[in-house]
Amino acid sequence: MPLLLLTTTGRRSGVSRTVPLIYVKTESAYVVVASAAGAERNPGWFHNLVADPIALVQVGSSRWTVHARVTDPDERELLYEEFKGLNRAFVRFEQQTVREIPVVMLEPVDCESF
Numbered sequence: 001m002p003l004l005l006l007t008t009t010g011r012r013s014g015v016s017r018t019v020p021l022i023y024v025k026t027e028s029a030y031v032v033v034a035s036a037a038g039a040e041r042n043p044g045w046f047h048n049l050v051a052d053p054i055a056l057v058q059v060g061s062s063r064w065t066v067h068a069r070v071t072d073p074d075e076r077e078l079l080y081e082e083f084k085g086l087n088r089a090f091v092r093f094e095q096q097t098v099r100e101i102p103v104v105m106l107e108p109v110d111c112e113s114f
Contacts, residue, residue, distance in 0.1 A: 001022050001086070001087060002022065002023055002024075002025070002059075003020050003021065003022060003023070004020070004021055004023045004030055004032070004057050004058060004059045005018050005019070005020055005021075005057070005058040005059075006018065006019055006020075006021050006032065006045060006055055006056070006057055006106070007055060007056040007057075007058070008045050008048035008049055008052070008055045009048060009052050009054075009055075010044075010048055011047055011048050011050075011051035011052065017044070017045065017048070019043075019045050021033075021045075022083070022086070022087065023059075023106075024079065024082050024083060024086065026105075028107060028108075029066075029105040029106055029107045029108070030057055030059070030066070030105075030106040031071075031079050031082075031103060031104070031105055031106070032103075032104050032106060033079075033080065033083055033090065033101055033102070033103050033104070034046035034101060034102040034103075034104060035090060035093040035094075035101050036093075037089075037093055037096075038092060038093035038094070038095070038096030038097045039096075039097065040097055040098070040099065041099075042099070042102060046102060046104070049068040049104060050070070053067050053068040053069065054066070054067060054068075054109070055068055055106065057106055064108045064109070064110070065108070065109040065110065066106040066107055066108055066109060067106075067107050067108075067109055068104050068105065068106050068107075069104070069105050069107065070102050070103070070104055070105075071102075071103045071104070071105055075103070075105075076100075076102075076103045079103045080094075080101065080103055083103075
């Protein structure tokens with residue numbers, strides 16, 4: 001599974017927090033899902049991105065500053081299908097919760113370094 005490290009700023013604490021996430025890469029962004037393994041609540045990192053969409057992504061030894069945005073419904077549907085094809089656990093996560101699992105685009109602030 002392709003993993004990235006996402007560092008967000010805590011919306012309440014102001015403390016930087018880093019989490020490993022499975023991702024899909026598009027031409028212009030890294031895409032992650034706020035599945036929380038099918039929990040009833042979105043993960044903390046998602047709430048942090050909503051409060052402050054500027055974050056840091058690391059893949060291997062490369063790092064980028066990114067701007068996060070929650071996908072629109074059409075984008076979400078297509079991209080979540082990719083995750084389900086990548087790992088069947090995402091099907092189970094979707095079945096375990098009543099919430100719609102958010103899909104987040106992490107778009108580089110400096111496109112030349114992406």
